[in-house]
Amino acid sequence: MTTPVKIESVLGMLTILLNDSNYSKWAFQFKSVLRGYKLFDHFDGTLVCPxxxxxxxxxxVTKEITSTFQEWETVDLALLSLLIATLSDDAIEHVLGCKTTNEAWSTLEDRFATIFKSIINMLKIEFQNLQKGADYIDKFLSKLKSIKDQLIVVGKCVSDNDMIIVALVGLPREYVIIRTVILAQVTTISLKGFRAPLLNLELNCWSSSLYGCYVCPRD
Structure with a gap:
């Protein structure tokens, strides 16, 4: 039987409070810790109530309560308290009235997985449709990296090559030659190797503009 001392030690390892923006990180930490202590079977319903x-x-059926049920209920209520301790005030509202850890866990999954999916979809759309516009190259690439990092945080893998392809799509027409050259390359180019020619073209554009020879069009 799981002891209160064991559950208290687990609580000290759960440092993330669930809110609308961090479900993936919260769930990852919670599952990892509870599975490590062999306690997650209450949450996913593997350990069925006797x-x-x-x-x-x-x-x-008699009116006498079985000892196995009493032990299971004691542990389950302790784990339910553990789960509640990792929820923000807003998240707690969704588990009010839940009587078991499995009921509470399922409720949170249904609620926050939907929000989580919406966040991922919005980030993907923003990532794929970002345009350089009037931004400098470094600012444009920084915006892409910021979205990429957010996608990685929510568990979506975005490779450097993915970022390069998306960046190429978002570049204006004056970068068409660089786009053609990079897409035609057989070997994979690094982000550093990708950034250098873009900066060189940007510098040449503004140098030409400074001397009145050429004005780099900016969308």
Whole structure:
């Protein structure tokens, strides 16, 4: 049987409070810690609640509560308290009235997984549709990296090559030659190797503009 001391030690390892913006990080930490202590089976329903009442020899239900149920309930309520301790004030509202850890966990998954999916979809759309516009190259690439980092935080892998392809799509027409050259390359280019020619072209554009030879069009 899980002891209160064991549950208290687990609580000290759970440092993230669930809110609308950090479900993936919270769930990852919570699952990792609880599985490490062999306690997550209450949450995912693997450890099914045993019969509450004793059956007599004639298989009729009595009013006597089984010891296995009492032990299971004690642990489950302690774990439910542990779960609640990792929730923000807003998140707690969604588990009010839940009587078991499995009920509470399922409720939180249903609620926050939907929000989580919406966040991922919005980040993907923003990432894929970002345009350089009037931004300098470094600012444009910084915006892309910021979205990429947010996607990685929510568990979506974005490779450097993915970022390069998206950046190429978002570049204006004066970068068409660089786009063509990079897309035609057989070997993979690094982000550093990708950034250098873009900066060189940007510098040349503004140098030409300074001397009145050429004005780099800016969308």
């Amino acid at each position: 019969p509450k009442f004793v059956l007599n020899t004639e298989t009729r």
